[in-house]
Amino acid sequence: MTYAAASLSRRSYLKLGAAAAAGAAIAPLVPAFGQSATLPRITKPIPSSGERIPCIGIGTNAYNVTAPEDMARLQQVLAGLAEQGGAVIDTARVYGRSEEVIGELLQKIGGRDRYFISTKSSIGGPIADPAREVQTAFDRLKVDTIDLLLIHNLHALDQLMPEFIRAKEQGRVRYIGMSTSVDGQYEAQMAGMRRYPLDFIQVDYSISNRGAAEAVIPLAQERKMAVMINVPFGGRGQGSASTFARVANRPLPDWAKDIDATSWAQVCLKYIVSHPGVTVAIPGTTQMDHLLDNQAAGRGRLPDAALRREIETYWDALPAA
Numbered sequence: 217m218t219y220a221a222a223s224l225s226r227r228s229y230l231k232l233g234a235a236a237a238a239g240a241a242i243a244p245l246v247p248a249f250g251q252s253a254t255l256p257r258i259t260k261p262i263p264s265s266g267e268r269i270p271c272i273g274i275g276t277n278a279y280n281v282t283a284p285e286d287m288a289r290l291q292q293v294l295a296g297l298a299e300q301g302g303a304v305i306d307t308a309r310v311y312g313r314s315e316e317v318i319g320e321l322l323q324k325i326g327g328r329d330r331y332f333i334s335t336k337s338s339i340g341g342p343i344a345d346p347a348r349e350v351q352t353a354f355d356r357l358k359v360d361t362i363d364l365l366l367i368h369n370l371h372a373l374d375q376l377m378p379e380f381i382r383a384k385e386q387g388r389v390r391y392i393g394m395s396t397s398v399d400g401q402y403e404a405q406m407a408g409m410r411r412y413p414l415d416f417i418q419v420d421y422s423i424s425n426r427g428a429a430e431a432v433i434p435l436a437q438e439r440k441m442a443v444m445i446n447v448p449f450g451g452r453g454q455g456s457a458s459t460f461a462r463v464a465n466r467p468l469p470d471w472a473k474d475i476d477a478t479s480w481a482q483v484c485l486k487y488i489v490s491h492p493g494v495t496v497a498i499p500g501t502t503q504m505d506h507l508l509d510n511q512a513a514g515r516g517r518l519p520d521a522a523l524r525r526e527i528e529t530y531w532d533a534l535p536a537a
């Protein structure tokens with residue numbers, strides 16, 4: 217079973233909606249986030265297929281856990297993701313036990329078809345066997361199908377891509393692509409985008425880091441590739457360099473109401489996914505209150521081009537953190 221097999225034919229959503237309307241036994245594990253739960257969910261199309269996915273997912277580079285209390289907390293977060301109408305989970309081989317944790321927890325939660333799973337090949341070191349490299353992701357995630365397989369930071373791009381293409385032809389992988397999160401790799405990333413038939417790229421982009429919008433995202437639009445945005449808040453553990461540090465203790469400007477945003481996280485995420493070339497953002501999320509906040513950004517109105525410029529002007533005038 218894959219995400220598309222049930223949910224994006226809309227059967228799953230319809231079934232859930234009908235069941236909920238009939239008061240059927242789909243007990244919510246998490247509360248709705250204020251008024252936002254009543255606002256329409258925003259989905260965006262994957263250009264190569266037309267399939268639509270929810271525009272806010274989660275990143276899991278901090279899912280390298282083993283303690284039962286940590287596993288239980290992350291199980292609630294992953295269950296909450298689907299309950300809130302989200303679907304996309306991004307992981308990678310290099311995030312310690314993250315792939316295995318997701319595999320174990322999704323087996324406990326059930327409903328594989330409610331999740332769109334994205335993972336990546338190894339980063340650094342020689343790749344001895346490309347077929348084994350791909351198979352390892354299936355083994356660790358304990359799934360038959362992977363929704364999106366990315367080459368991580370372009371590592372061994374030309375060696376791995378034929379195997380990625382083969383896995384897609386076999387139907388084991390639904391979409392393929394590559395990721396980076398550093399400006400220094402943009403040129404090589406764009407060369408790869410011109411060389412290979414990618415469905416997705418993953419790249420860093422945020423209100424405080426807009427370099428990808430200059431050439432990388434426009435090239436993805438031109439080549440009809442979906443764009444998944446990593447480090448939307450500037451990256452985990454950035455302290456005073458994080459995006460949030462710039463706006464700490466500042467009230468939301470009046471225009472936040474016009475886009476149904478009730479937190480700075482929602483403003484930052486809505487700014488990102490309102491770029492016409494962006495498909496989905498994957499904020500790293502290990503806490504339930506953050507999940508609910510971020511999923512609320514995936515509902516309601518997004519800024520138009522004029523408000524996007526106003527947000528940029530506001531941001532650029534802020535004092536450094």
Ligand SMILES: NC(=O)c1ccc[n+]([C@@H]2O[C@H](COP(=O)([O-])OP(=O)(O)OC[C@H]3O[C@@H](n4cnc5c(N)ncnc54)[C@H](OP(=O)(O)O)[C@@H]3O)[C@@H](O)[C@H]2O)c1
Pocket residue numbers: 274275276277278306307368369395396397418445446447448449450451452453460481498499500501502503505506507509510
């Ligand atoms: N080259 C690549 O392919 C690449 C590179 C980097 C990252 N990535 C992917 O991108 C994902 C995101 O990057 P990231 O996790 O490093 O950075 P990030 O998404 O920019 O920031 C994550 C940090 O923000 C916090 N946070 C999340 N939602 C929040 C909210 N609503 N309010 C306040 N704080 C909030 C998280 O806290 P909690 O954990 O406590 O919820 C975490 O400390 C990664 O997890 C990974 O999947 C890919």
